[in-house]
Amino acid sequence: MRGKIFRVILKRLVNSLFMVLILISVVFFLMHLLPGDPFQQYYSPKFGDDLAEKIRSEFGFDKQVSVQFINWIKNVFKGDFGYSIVYKRPVSLLLGESILVTLSISLTAFILQILITIPLGLFLLKHSGKKIDLIIDRLALVIYSAPAFLVAIVLIYFGSIVFKIFPSSQMISYNFYEKNLIEKVLDLLHHLTLPVLTLTVTSVSFSIRYLRESLINVSNEGFVIALRSNGIPEEIIRRKHILPNALISYITILGLEIGSLLSKTLITETVFSLPGMGKLMVSSIFTRDYPVIVACVIMSGLMVIIGNFIADVLIARFNPKFSYEVVSR
Amino acid sequence: MKKILIPILSVLLITLNFISCKGRVETPVGKVYDGELFIAIKNDVDFFNPLYSGDIISGLINDLIFSALTYSEFDPDSGKLVYYPNLAKGWKISKDNRSITYFLKTNLKWSDGEKFSARDVQYSYFLYTHPDVMSVRQDVERFFIHDGNGQVDYQKSFLVLNDSVIVFNFSQKVEDPLFITGLPILPEHIFRNIQLKELFNHDVNFKPVGIGPFKLENYIRQQQIVLVRNDSLFFDKIPLIRKLIFKVITDYNSRLNQLKNGEIDFITDVHPVDAEILKKDFPKIKVETISGRDYDYIGWNNIDHELFRKSSGKIIKPHPLFGNREVRLALTMAINRKEIIEGYFGEFAHLAESPISPIFKRFLDTSLKAIQYNPEEAKRILHQNGWKDTDGDKILDKDGKPFKFKLTIASGKPHREFAATIIKKDLAKIGINVEIEMLETSLFFNNLFQKKLDAWIAGWTIPLDLDLEPFWGSDLNKNIFNVCSYRNSEVDLIFSELRKEKSLEEKRKLIQHFQKILQKDQPVTFLYWIDNIIAYNKKLKNTKFNPIAYTNRIWEWYIEK
Numbered sequence: 001m002r003g004k005i006f007r008v009i010l011k012r013l014v015n016s017l018f019m020v021l022i023l024i025s026v027v028f029f030l031m032h033l034l035p036g037d038p039f040q041q042y043y044s045p046k047f048g049d050d051l052a053e054k055i056r057s058e059f060g061f062d063k064q065v066s067v068q069f070i071n072w073i074k075n076v077f078k079g080d081f082g083y084s085i086v087y088k089r090p091v092s093l094l095l096g097e098s099i100l101v102t103l104s105i106s107l108t109a110f111i112l113q114i115l116i117t118i119p120l121g122l123f124l125l126k127h128s129g130k131k132i133d134l135i136i137d138r139l140a141l142v143i144y145s146a147p148a149f150l151v152a153i154v155l156i157y158f159g160s161i162v163f164k165i166f167p168s169s170q171m172i173s174y175n176f177y178e179k180n181l182i183e184k185v186l187d188l189l190h191h192l193t194l195p196v197l198t199l200t201v202t203s204v205s206f207s208i209r210y211l212r213e214s215l216i217n218v219s220n221e222g223f224v225i226a227l228r229s230n231g232i233p234e235e236i237i238r239r240k241h242i243l244p245n246a247l248i249s250y251i252t253i254l255g256l257e258i259g260s261l262l263s264k265t266l267i268t269e270t271v272f273s274l275p276g277m278g279k280l281m282v283s284s285i286f287t288r289d290y291p292v293i294v295a296c297v298i299m300s301g302l303m304v305i306i307g308n309f310i311a312d313v314l315i316a317r318f319n320p321k322f323s324y325e326v327v328s329r
Numbered sequence: 330m331k332k333i334l335i336p337i338l339s340v341l342l343i344t345l346n347f348i349s350c351k352g353r354v355e356t357p358v359g360k361v362y363d364g365e366l367f368i369a370i371k372n373d374v375d376f377f378n379p380l381y382s383g384d385i386i387s388g389l390i391n392d393l394i395f396s397a398l399t400y401s402e403f404d405p406d407s408g409k410l411v412y413y414p415n416l417a418k419g420w421k422i423s424k425d426n427r428s429i430t431y432f433l434k435t436n437l438k439w440s441d442g443e444k445f446s447a448r449d450v451q452y453s454y455f456l457y458t459h460p461d462v463m464s465v466r467q468d469v470e471r472f473f474i475h476d477g478n479g480q481v482d483y484q485k486s487f488l489v490l491n492d493s494v495i496v497f498n499f500s501q502k503v504e505d506p507l508f509i510t511g512l513p514i515l516p517e518h519i520f521r522n523i524q525l526k527e528l529f530n531h532d533v534n535f536k537p538v539g540i541g542p543f544k545l546e547n548y549i550r551q552q553q554i555v556l557v558r559n560d561s562l563f564f565d566k567i568p569l570i571r572k573l574i575f576k577v578i579t580d581y582n583s584r585l586n587q588l589k590n591g592e593i594d595f596i597t598d599v600h601p602v603d604a605e606i607l608k609k610d611f612p613k614i615k616v617e618t619i620s621g622r623d624y625d626y627i628g629w630n631n632i633d634h635e636l637f638r639k640s641s642g643k644i645i646k647p648h649p650l651f652g653n654r655e656v657r658l659a660l661t662m663a664i665n666r667k668e669i670i671e672g673y674f675g676e677f678a679h680l681a682e683s684p685i686s687p688i689f690k691r692f693l694d695t696s697l698k699a700i701q702y703n704p705e706e707a708k709r710i711l712h713q714n715g716w717k718d719t720d721g722d723k724i725l726d727k728d729g730k731p732f733k734f735k736l737t738i739a740s741g742k743p744h745r746e747f748a749a750t751i752i753k754k755d756l757a758k759i760g761i762n763v764e765i766e767m768l769e770t771s772l773f774f775n776n777l778f779q780k781k782l783d784a785w786i787a788g789w790t791i792p793l794d795l796d797l798e799p800f801w802g803s804d805l806n807k808n809i810f811n812v813c814s815y816r817n818s819e820v821d822l823i824f825s826e827l828r829k830e831k832s833l834e835e836k837r838k839l840i841q842h843f844q845k846i847l848q849k850d851q852p853v854t855f856l857y858w859i860d861n862i863i864a865y866n867k868k869l870k871n872t873k874f875n876p877i878a879y880t881n882r883i884w885e886w887y888i889e890k
Contacts, residue, residue, distance in 0.1 A: 088534060280551070
């Protein structure tokens with residue numbers, strides 16, 4: 001059994017790497033097809049485009065795109081993602097700094113989402129068809145339909161403007177480095193509450209509707225009715241029989257949610273001025289900072305692939321009816 | 330008695346303190362909060378190095394970390410730059426304006442404790458002018474003495490007499506030696522050890538060792554730049570504010586909201602409509618304007634750009650719609666520019682007639698009369714030039730071709746979107762069909778520089794030295810900023826005359842004549858000069874804003890308790 005799982009994981013990993021390779025090739029060439037010039041910032045009335053051309057050649061962007069691609073791939077395998085045209089720093093350094101921010105807010109939101117969704121799902125199942133169930137269901141639909149930036153603005157309005165509890169932007173205070181460890185942690189929490197809340201609220205609104213639906217469906221299945229007729233308490237049926245079965249579809253949703261969470265992080269980081277990968281990617285797209293865009297796409301692609309991969313493995317683990325061959329395909 | 334004496338003495342003290350201009354700037358005793366000022370900026374710094382920093386925000390932050398030999402201010406009364414001692418305690422300009430000698434302060438130290446000397450000045454100018462460094466300010470090299478290989482002769486051009494005296498020698502008489510030698514100075518002991526070709530990507534660009542009123546305390550990319558005042562007793566401009574925190578907030582509404590709720594003390598580029606709200610509903614916020622050097626215009630491509638591009642710049646023919654001077658004049662007459670100003674800017678913009686800002690009083694041609702909004706006259710001129718509605722579709726046509734075009738603007742500029750709407754409406758009245766096209770900023774400028782646009786709305790900031798040849802000179806391959814492809818030999822002659830030695834009066838005449846030609850030719854339709862609207866918390870005192878930079882004399886600002 002263990003060997004089978006190992007083979008599945010290995011096969012999926014090889015597939016995933018292949019997917020990443022296709023992704024980066026497509027993104028690299030697409031980026032170079034985009035109109036716009038990252039060296040335009042060096043055009044000046046005094047020099048015309050002379051300085052821009054000089055710097056373009058220094059960066060190796062005067063070569064053919066295919067040559068640039070081969071050189072770039074060679075360097076990526078050496079762990080070198082190149083140099084940012086805009087920030088003039090190694091891309092790996094920029095990515096390292098920003099991915100920590102992105103992961104810290106998205107992972108926290110992801111965990112919070114699970115911690116909220118499951119108990120809330122059980123609560124809604126318990127009160128299925130009642131007023132509270134209807135209200136939460138409709139509210140979740142409204143929040144899910146609203147774009148993430150709108151949720152962020154509403155939270156800023158109440159959290160920062162009306163009640164003045166949380167800062168509306170930045171990740172840390174200006175005097176962060178003068179604080180001790182506990183103060184630093186509190187400062188981070190203070191600044192990241194609203195962004196994490198934005199992601200959590202939008203994610204919960206998305207997943208709760210699936211979990212609720214799944215819980216209700218399972219609760220109407222024959223084996224549950226049989227359990228009820230045997231006099232097993234409803235609480236035990238919900239927790240030990242309905243929930244584990246409903247979780248299978250919820251895990252699938254979680255896999256998809258990783259991708260959606262990343263796109264929401266992109267917006268959230270921009271609204272809250274957080275120096276994460278989302279903000280880095282958005283600003284790099286506007287300035288046509290090719291090396292950074294491609295590296296960001298690789299990272300986010302990898303995260304989505306890994307997320308889906310973990311979800312598949314988990315489904316296979318929890319669902320005895322699931323075939324490993326299907327997962328490994 | 331005591332009750333009367335105390336206020337009198339206080340007033341006297343305050344007055345005396347303000348009169349004092351040397352050494353630490355003093356303020357009303359007991360009223361100063363020795364604290365922090367939060368300034369919102371819309372983009373991050375590109376470099377902490379004046380060799381490369383290109384954008385406005387980076388420039389003004391670098392000016393707080395690095396100092397020049399002098400500091401300058403724009404004098405609105407005379408319309409010229411006025412210079413004050415800074416790293417230099419004095420200077421002497423030769424009678425023929427071919428050299429300037431600086432006498433440096435001898436007690437200054439860099440932020441790492443190293444002593445400042447004339448060698449730093451010499452090496453800084455070596456870096457600015459050396460081609461391997463690729464400085465964005467390399468153009469300054471044209472003023473200095475060159476050797477046989479066309480390189481700047483560093484020993485002759487930047488002559489160090491001793492640790493505190495340096496002489497700059499120019500290749501010819503220059504109009505303003507102080508302007509040319511006014512670049513920020515860099516520490517030789519830091520830069521000497523770095524290969525010139527490696528400088529552009531070097532770590533030193535983000536770890537500045539400076540000699541200015543502030544030092545960099547910490548920097549988090551895309552987040553914040555914290556400057557702490559330079560308490561060194563060796564620098565005589567010790568700021569009253571202890572820390573400046575520049576918060577990078579890209580979203581305009583976030584910047585505005587944070588000012589309103591007190592998270593931020595200072596913002597710039599406030600939209601006119603918000604300025605009115607701030608004035609009316611936020612008594613703790615003060616709104617001020619700086620008349621500047623930024624104008625918006627409607628660009629008409631003067632040449633057939635497709636033919637130009639296809640022939641690699643060899644064939645130049647007039648644009649089928651905008652190649653005619655009279656047609657361009659008619660277009661300007663048909664647009665109600667005042668309606669745009671009143672509708673969007675209110676009191677915060679002024680009609681533009683030429684590319685010389687009204688702040689350059691010495692060179693502005695005040696005899697130029699504004700082209701009035703006159704759609705009837707515009708129609709008449711167009712008729713005279715063959716543009717008539719022959720097929721009754723309410724659109725003018727000539728040789729079977731209708732007068733219709735795309736007016737392109739970069740997205741995210743609400744004032745230009747507003748202007749475009751008025752322009753479309755006004756031109757429709759005289760039978761011209763305009764389609765508004767919005768492009769993402771990077772794409773817009775790409776198309777603009779590649780001369781792919783027929784008509785567009787954009788803006789320029791005019792340089793302090795009024796070198797306008799790059800924007801209006803006829804050599805289209807050299808002057809890439811002449812995006813409307815304007816060509817006039819008389820204007821070229823003016824530029825070539827301006828490069829020669831001229832008296833102020835001669836220069837004034839030439840620049841005023843240039844404005845007359847431009848108004849006659851209407852290569853573009855000049856729209857308006859835009860004021861920079863600044864809003865800040867009223868606890869901030871003693872601010873004096875200057876068109877050169879709003880942070881000018883920031884060391885004199887203080888926060889009231």
